[in-house]
Amino acid sequence: MSSRILTAKTKMASKSWLEIVLTIVGIVPIVIVVGIFLVFLIQTYEFFQEVSPVEFFTSREWTPNYANAKFGVIVLLSGTFLTTTIALLFAIPVGILAAVYLSEYAPPFLRRFLKITLESLGGIPAVVYGYFALLVLTPFVKSTFIPFISSFNALSAGICIGIFITPVIASLTEDALKSLPQHLRNSGYALALTKPEAIFRILLPSILPRIIAAVSLAASLAIGETMIVAVAAGQKPNLTFNPFVPIETMTSFILRISLGTVEYDSLLFKTIFTLGFVLFLVTLILNSISYWLQNYDVSQIGRILYKTERKKGTPEEKYRVTLEKKETVAHKNYERNELKSRRILEKILGIAGFICASMGVIFITILFIALLRDGIGHLNWKFLTSLPSRNPKESGILSPLVGSLWLFVLTLLMVTPLGVGSAIYLEEYQKRDTFARLLDICIANLAAIPTILYGLLGLELFVHLGKPITGGNSILSGALVLTLISLPTVIVTSRNALRSVDPVLRQSGYALGMTREQVIIRILLPNALSGILTGILIAQGRALAETAALIGVGAKVIVRFLPPLSLQGLQSSYSTLPVQIFYWLQSPKAEVQSQAAAAIIVLVIILLVINILSVVARELLKPKTST
Amino acid sequence: MEENVILRLENVSVTCYKQVLIAGVFIDFKAHQITGIIGRSGCGKTTLLRCLNRLNDLVEGMRVQGKVLFKGEDIYRRGMDLVELRRRIGMVFQRPAPFPTSIYDNIAFPLRANGYPRAQIREMVELALTKVGLWDEVKYRLNHNALTLSGGQQQRLCIARAIAIQPEVLLLDEPCSALDPVSTLEIEKLLLKLKEDYTIIMTSHDLRQVARICDEVVYMDVEENARGGKTGYVVEHNTVEKIFLNPDSRRTYEYTTAGLTGLAK
Numbered sequence: 001m002s003s004r005i006l007t008a009k010t011k012m013a014s015k016s017w018l019e020i021v022l023t024i025v026g027i028v029p030i031v032i033v034v035g036i037f038l039v040f041l042i043q044t045y046e047f048f049q050e051v052s053p054v055e056f057f058t059s060r061e062w063t064p065n066y067a068n069a070k071f072g073v074i075v076l077l078s079g080t081f082l083t084t085t086i087a088l089l090f091a092i093p094v095g096i097l098a099a100v101y102l103s104e105y106a107p108p109f110l111r112r113f114l115k116i117t118l119e120s121l122g123g124i125p126a127v128v129y130g131y132f133a134l135l136v137l138t139p140f141v142k143s144t145f146i147p148f149i150s151s152f153n154a155l156s157a158g159i160c161i162g163i164f165i166t167p168v169i170a171s172l173t174e175d176a177l178k179s180l181p182q183h184l185r186n187s188g189y190a191l192a193l194t195k196p197e198a199i200f201r202i203l204l205p206s207i208l209p210r211i212i213a214a215v216s217l218a219a220s221l222a223i224g225e226t227m228i229v230a231v232a233a234g235q236k237p238n239l240t241f242n243p244f245v246p247i248e249t250m251t252s253f254i255l256r257i258s259l260g261t262v263e264y265d266s267l268l269f270k271t272i273f274t275l276g277f278v279l280f281l282v283t284l285i286l287n288s289i290s291y292w293l294q295n296y297d298v299s300q301i302g303r304i305l306y307k308t309e310r311k312k313g314t315p316e317e318k319y320r321v322t323l324e325k326k327e328t329v330a331h332k333n334y335e336r337n338e339l340k341s342r343r344i345l346e347k348i349l350g351i352a353g354f355i356c357a358s359m360g361v362i363f364i365t366i367l368f369i370a371l372l373r374d375g376i377g378h379l380n381w382k383f384l385t386s387l388p389s390r391n392p393k394e395s396g397i398l399s400p401l402v403g404s405l406w407l408f409v410l411t412l413l414m415v416t417p418l419g420v421g422s423a424i425y426l427e428e429y430q431k432r433d434t435f436a437r438l439l440d441i442c443i444a445n446l447a448a449i450p451t452i453l454y455g456l457l458g459l460e461l462f463v464h465l466g467k468p469i470t471g472g473n474s475i476l477s478g479a480l481v482l483t484l485i486s487l488p489t490v491i492v493t494s495r496n497a498l499r500s501v502d503p504v505l506r507q508s509g510y511a512l513g514m515t516r517e518q519v520i521i522r523i524l525l526p527n528a529l530s531g532i533l534t535g536i537l538i539a540q541g542r543a544l545a546e547t548a549a550l551i552g553v554g555a556k557v558i559v560r561f562l563p564p565l566s567l568q569g570l571q572s573s574y575s576t577l578p579v580q581i582f583y584w585l586q587s588p589k590a591e592v593q594s595q596a597a598a599a600i601i602v603l604v605i606i607l608l609v610i611n612i613l614s615v616v617a618r619e620l621l622k623p624k625t626s627t
Numbered sequence: 628m629e630e631n632v633i634l635r636l637e638n639v640s641v642t643c644y645k646q647v648l649i650a651g652v653f654i655d656f657k658a659h660q661i662t663g664i665i666g667r668s669g670c671g672k673t674t675l676l677r678c679l680n681r682l683n684d685l686v687e688g689m690r691v692q693g694k695v696l697f698k699g700e701d702i703y704r705r706g707m708d709l710v711e712l713r714r715r716i717g718m719v720f721q722r723p724a725p726f727p728t729s730i731y732d733n734i735a736f737p738l739r740a741n742g743y744p745r746a747q748i749r750e751m752v753e754l755a756l757t758k759v760g761l762w763d764e765v766k767y768r769l770n771h772n773a774l775t776l777s778g779g780q781q782q783r784l785c786i787a788r789a790i791a792i793q794p795e796v797l798l799l800d801e802p803c804s805a806l807d808p809v810s811t812l813e814i815e816k817l818l819l820k821l822k823e824d825y826t827i828i829m830t831s832h833d834l835r836q837v838a839r840i841c842d843e844v845v846y847m848d849v850e851e852n853a854r855g856g857k858t859g860y861v862v863e864h865n866t867v868e869k870i871f872l873n874p875d876s877r878r879t880y881e882y883t884t885a886g887l888t889g890l891a892k
C-alpha cells in the first residue's frame with residue numbers, strides 16, 4: 001500500500017517538472033507580444049514628447065535627419081499605400097483566378113505541379129524579388145512600355161510584392177473552395193451552369209469571408225514588406241501617387257536608418273520605433289480581421305445577409321403575385337435563347353486561370369534566366385572561398401556564408417526546444433479557455449508581423465539593453481531575433497503535427513497505464529516527428545532568407561574575417577548571405593550587381609536543398625502505423 | 628430503338644480508381660414514365676443517376692464505361708456539350724443544397740444563365756414555386772436568404788429550380804427523404820403531373836412511395852467482387868406491378884416484402 005502511494009508521488013513529482021518547464025515555454029509567445037507592445041509604446045511615447053502629434057499627422061514633409069526636421073508621416077504612408085495598392089491590384093485577381101483554376105479546372109497531375117511552383121513563390125527571399133524588380137522588371141518596363149519610368153519606382157516594387165503575396169491569396173482561396181460541400185458545386189453544374197457562372201455566382205460568394213481574410217493577410221504582408229521596396233523603390237520620401245517615380249515606405253525608411261548607426265535614445269531612434277508602432281498596429285488590425293474571418297462559420301453569412309436584405313424595399317411590392325389562378329397551374333413552355341458567349345467565357349476563364357496558376361513557373365523561369373545571364377560568370381570556387389572585397393575581381397562570399405551557417409545552427413538550437421515545447425504545452429496541457437484563445441491569437445499575429453519589427457525589437461532588447469551578454473551587434477543578437485521570427489511557424493506546424501497523431505494511439509498509451517509524460521515522449525513525439533521536422537525546416541529556410549530584421553540588429557557588410565569557433569564567436573560581428581546581396585544590389589556598378597546575382601544563385605540553391613530536405617523528412621519519417 | 632425509349636444504358640459500369648462501383652448495367656428508360664430505382668444503401672443508385680448527366684466527371688478518378696444513349700446520342704462521346712446535356716437532363720440531390728443567395732435568385736439565376744428572357748423570369752419563378760407547393764409559404768420573403776428555409780422547404784426549392792429550366796429528363800435522388808408526409812404527398816402529386824411533360828427517374832428507400840407513383844422499377848443489389856470491393860448491379864427491371872406482386876427474382880421478392888411489411892427474411 002505504502003509503496004503504491006510512493007510511486008504515485010514520484011509520478012506526480014516527475015510530472016510537475018516537465019509541466020512547469022513546458023508552461024514556462026508555452027507562454028513565451030505572450031511574453032513576446034507584450035514585449036513588442038511595451039518597447040514600441042515606450043519609444044512612441046517618448047517620441048511624442050518631442051514631436052507634436054499634429055505635426056506627425058498633418059505635415060506634408062518627412063525630413064527627420066535634416067537640421068530643420070519635419071515629421072509628416074503622411075509622406076511615408078503614401079509610399080506604403082502606393083506599393084501595397086499596386087501589389088493587391090496584382091495579387092487579388094491573379095491569386096483568385098489561380099485558385100479557381102487549380103480547384104475547378106486543373107487536371108490532377110497539373111494541379112500538383114502548378115500548386116508546388118506557385119507556393120514556392122512565397123519561399124523566395126525578398127532580396128531576390130528586389131533584384132528582380134530592380135534589374136529585370138524595371139529595365140523591361142522601361143524599354144517596352146514606359147520609357148520615362150525612373151530606375152527606382154513604386155511600380156516594379158509593387159508588382160514584385162504582388163507576386164510575392166499571390167500564393168497567400170491563391171492557397172487560402174483554394175483551401176476555402178475545396179472546403180465547400182461538394183453538393184453545392186454539383187447542384188450548380190446540374191442546373192446547366194457553366195463554370196464561370198457556378199464559380200462567380202455560387203462558389204466565390206459562398207467563401208467571401210475567407211477571401212477577405214486572405215486579402216487582409218496579404219495586405220498585411222505587403223505593408224510590412226521591406227527589402228523589395230528598399231532595393232527597388234528608391235528610398236526617397238515623396239508624397240505622390242505616381243507609380244513611376246522613387247518613393248519611400250515606412251519599412252524602407254526604418255531599414256535605411258538601421259543601416260547607419262543610430263544613437264540610442266536619439267530622436268531618430270525614437271522615430272523609427274514610432275513608425276514601427278504604426279506598422280505594428282496596422283498589421284495587427286489586418287491580421288486580426290483575417291484571423292477572425294478565417295475561423296468564421298460560413299453558415300452564419302446566411303443570417304447576416306438575411307438581416308440586411310430585409311431592409312431593402314417591401315417584398316410585397318417587389319414581387320407581387322403575377323399568376324392569376326394559382327390552383328390550376330398549367331404547364332407552359334417558355335422560349336429561351338442560346339447564349340454563345342457563355343461557352344466562350346468558360347474557355348476564357350480557363351485560359352486566364354491557367355496563366356495565373358502558372359505564375360510560379362513563369363516567374364521562376366524568368367528569374368533563372370536572368371540570374372544565369374547576370375551571375376553565372378562570377379560563380380566559381382574562388383567566389384565561394386574568398387572574403388568580400390571592394391574589388392569585384394577578388395571578392396567572394398565566404399564570410400557571409402559562414403555567418404549564415406552560424407545563425408542557422410544557433411537559431412535551430414534555440415527555436416527547436418522553445419517551439420516544440422510551446423506546441424506540446426498548448427496541445428497537451430493547456431485547457432481550452434479564454435487564455436488559450438488569447439495565446440492562439442498572439443501566435444497567429446506573431447506569425448504575420450513584419451520582420452523588420454522583430455529587428456527593431458531586437459535592436460532595443462538584445463543589442464541595446466542586452467549588450468553585456470550579447471555583445472551588441474553580434475551573431476547572438478541576430479540568432480535571437482531569428483528565433484523570435486521562426487518561433488510562431490514552428491509552434492503552429494508542431495501543433496498541427498501533434499494534433500494529427502491518431503487519437504487511438506494516444507488513448508492506447510493511457511490505457512497501458514503510461515503517464516502523460518511517457519505518452520508525450522514515447523508516442524506523440526515519435527509519431528509527430530516528420531511534421532515537426534518539416535515545420536522546423538520551413539522556418540529555418542525563412543530564417544536563412546531573412547534580411548530586414550538582421551539589418552535592423554546591425555548585421556555588417558564587407559566582413560573580412562571569420563568568427564572564431566568559440567563562445568567569443570557568439571559576440572563577433574557578422575554578415576549573412578542575403579545582407580551581402582542587399583549591399584551589393586545597392587551599387588550602381590554592373591560588376592557588383594552581377595556579384596549579387598551570383599550570390600543569389602548560391603542562396604537559392606541552399607534554400608532549395610533545405611526545401612528538398614523538408615519534403616524528404618515528410619515522406620521518409622511518416623509514421624507507418626496506418627496500413 | 629423503340630420509339631418510347633429516351634435513355635438507354637448499354638453495359639454501363641463505373642469505376643473509381645481500381646474500385647468497380649457498378650457493373651454490367653443495361654436499362655431502357657421510357658419517356659413520360661416514372662422509373663424508380665430501389666436497392667439497399669450503397670448499391671450504387673446515386674452513382675447510376677450521376678452517370679446520366681455526367682456529374683461523375685467531376686469526381687476525381689471516376690470513369691464510366693459502356694454507352695449511355697440519350698435519344699440515340701451517346702452522351703459520353705467526345706465533344707459532348709455538358710452544359711446543354713445538363714440543361715436537358717436535370718437533377719435534384721439527396722441533400723438539399725440551396726445557393727446562399729435569396730430564394731428568388733436560387734431559381735432566377737439559373738434561368739437567366741440559361742438564356743431565358745428577363746421579362747419571363749418572374750412568372751417562371753412563380754410557376755416553379757407553385758408547382759412544388761412552396762409559393763404560398765415564401766411569396767412574401769422571396770428576397771430572404773434561401774438558407775433560412777427549413778430542410779423540407781429547401782428540398783422543394785431545389786426541385787423547383789430544377790424543373791424551372793425545363794429539362795426533358797428529371798433525375799431525383801431520394802427527393803422526399805427530408806420531407807414531412809404532407810409535403811411528400813405534394814411532391815408525389817407533382818411528379819405524377821410532371822410525368823406528362825418530363826421523364827422522371829428517381830431513387831427511393833420508401834417502397835410504398837415507389838409503389839404509389841412509379842411505372843417501372845429497377846431493383847439493384849450489391850455484392851462482393853473478386854477483388855474484395857463491392858460492386859452494384861441490376862437484379863431486375865420490370866413494371867411496378869410485377870416487381871411488387873410477382874417479381875422474376877427471389878431476391879427482389881425478399882427485398883420488397885421486407886421493405887413493405889417490415890419483416891426481415
Ligand SMILES: Nc1ncnc2c1ncn2[C@@H]1O[C@H](COP(=O)(O)OP(=O)(O)OP(=O)(O)O)[C@@H](O)[C@H]1O
Pocket residue numbers: 643648667668669670671672673674675686721857
Ligand atoms: N466519390 C466517390 N468515390 C469513391 N467511391 C464512391 C464515391 N461515391 C460513391 N462511392 C461508392 O460507391 C458505392 C455506391 O454509392 P452510392 O452513393 O451510389 O450508393 P446509394 O445506392 O446511392 O446509397 P444510398 O441509398 O445510401 O444513397 C458506395 O460503396 C460508395 O462508397
Ligand SMILES: [Mg+2]
Pocket residue numbers: 672673674721800
Ligand atoms: Mg444515394
